[in-house]
Amino acid sequence: MTVMIDETHDPARGSWVKGADGHGNFPVQNLPLGIFDAGDGERRPGVAIGDHVLDLRAASAAGLLPDNVAGVLAEASLNRLFALPADVRLALRHSLSALLSEPGHREAVTPLLHRAASCTLHLPFAIGDYTDFYVGIHHANNIGRQFRPDNPLLPNYKHVPIGYHGRASSIRPSGVPVVRPNGQRKPPDADAPTFGPSRRLDYELELGVWIGTGNALGEPIPIGRARDHVAGLSLLNDWSARDLQAWEYQPLGPFLAKNFQSTISPWVVTAEALAPFRIAQPPRPEGDPRPLPYLWDDADQREGALAIELEVRIATRAMREAGLASERLSIGPASNMYWTIAQIVAHHSSNGCDLNPGDLLGTGTISAPGDDGYGSLMEISRGGARPFVLSNGEERSFLEDGDEVLLSARARADRAVTIGFGPCRATILPAREA
Incomplete structure (x- = not known):
């Protein structure tokens, strides 16, 4: 419908x-x-x-x-x-x-x-499964450029929505603190890995897509009907331990660096509420490949994106103790997604995988092209090479214990009342002994 x-x-x-x-x-x-x-x-x-x-x-x-x-x-x-x-x-x-x-x-x-x-x-749903995608093309470019300056995007990025299965059991609602994770980390100049608390803890600004009506096993969801299976959206902070991730992700991808906790805004902004905020998907750059037919729908290209403004703020322990307001780290539109929500739903089910009510899909980090819209500290600090200074004089490359990260979002459009997503926030607690 x-x-x-x-x-x-x-x-x-x-x-x-x-x-x-x-x-x-x-x-x-x-x-x-x-x-x-x-x-x-x-x-x-x-x-x-x-x-x-x-x-x-x-x-x-x-x-x-x-x-x-x-x-x-x-x-x-x-x-x-x-x-x-x-x-x-x-x-x-x-x-x-x-x-x-x-x-x-x-x-x-x-x-x-x-x-x-x-x-x-x-939590609004009993979450059966969680899948995280990678559809924020500016984030993919920014991260890829740190490792492959001349070729930041891998060849498959513009042909297929990239994703991986995450851990549903560690998703928590806004306000639940995040315990710094332990894990193996191996700096490039070290001979062997060590075990201990992550030193490069990061946030990721994402949208969470909630599945409503599911599909039967073996029956893919056609792209033209994919939106009918989306119940609504929340904000999603998919916390990442970048040092653990750099050591463990090859050859099978994210594991302990990502599964220790993800934070969502607990209110589900329904697909019906978002109807006035549908906009055209930004056109692909000239020369980019046209998606295969199972991922292409003209109606989805006309109105498959959303006019949502995303913002990240930080409040360090020192800022809160001094009575200072939180400070903005980034702001940008959700339309900075290379693939639409319908495309990731269609692709997820294209092999016959069954999606069920309450399944959660993350969009992946959504970043803007410029510094003021980066959706992670990995981008803002250039992988830690360029620490940034907050207004109170504190420096950050990655998150420290006591830091509170706050995500927010507003849907805005002409001739429509602005609506928001409510809080998505959490404070970092020290690691616990393993």
Whole structure:
């Protein structure tokens, strides 16, 4: 089902919930879904509206939502909800929009709202599988240039979306600290590897793509229908230990350097909410190969990218103790992706691999062409060769214990209300003895 712009996106639509209108992330035009508890330990589905969370399980029990979603809203994850047909999910969005915008519902809905500051957010899905792609071409060029100055991209990059299977068990929601990983590292001038804490810990600015309706084993998803299988997006920080990675990644690719933790923003900004922000995929540079037919769809090229602005900020321990604000490291558009989301979904399933509700696909690091849009410290510091200085005088090449990294995103378009993704943040803790 093609997602259309409708009355739920109307810029003139307001909400009776105090603070929702003009909210930087969660106006009524957004309505992202997640799993929360209100301090009682009971995990249930909710929707973010301004600085509040609407309890969807309670709203369903009160007869305020369609009957055909009552069973799935009793769950402690969104897997079954997003496995429902797209028209059922769209009907739920329309019901929520009406509940939160029409004043006549205020009396019934107000008791079901919780202050977001008093809630704990959890992983939105029971994640079965996690795959990380490498579709940020500027990041691929910047990293490749450090190792192969004359030929930064390997020959397959422009023919096939590159990816690898990651570790689903270590994905955590925003706010959960990251323990510095231990591992083997071998500097180029060393005779043998040593074991210990990573000295080159890095973040990676990515989008996380959540799968809704899956496909049967052996039945590829055609490129023209790939978007129908995408439930929504979150922010994703795929933390990387660059020194461990440099030693272990050949010949099979990332392992312990990547699987110790990934951080997501816990609210799922749905495919329906993103309809007004679809834009054309940037044209490929002249001379680049045309993708094979299974990866090409004219409609996807016309509207397969998204007008989302991505930002990374850092707050060191010293900055926080001094009461200083976090400092921007980079900002840039999500359209700096060489492959579209539909293309990576189609490619992932092209060999018959079955995708399931709640599977997570990472886009890979999204960087802009210039220094102000680099999506990792590996790029900003040129692999550690050019440390950068923060406004308080501290220097960084890679992350130090106590550093907090904050990712944020806003979807912006003419004649549309800006919507955001909410926080994706974590603080680095010291390594633990192995």
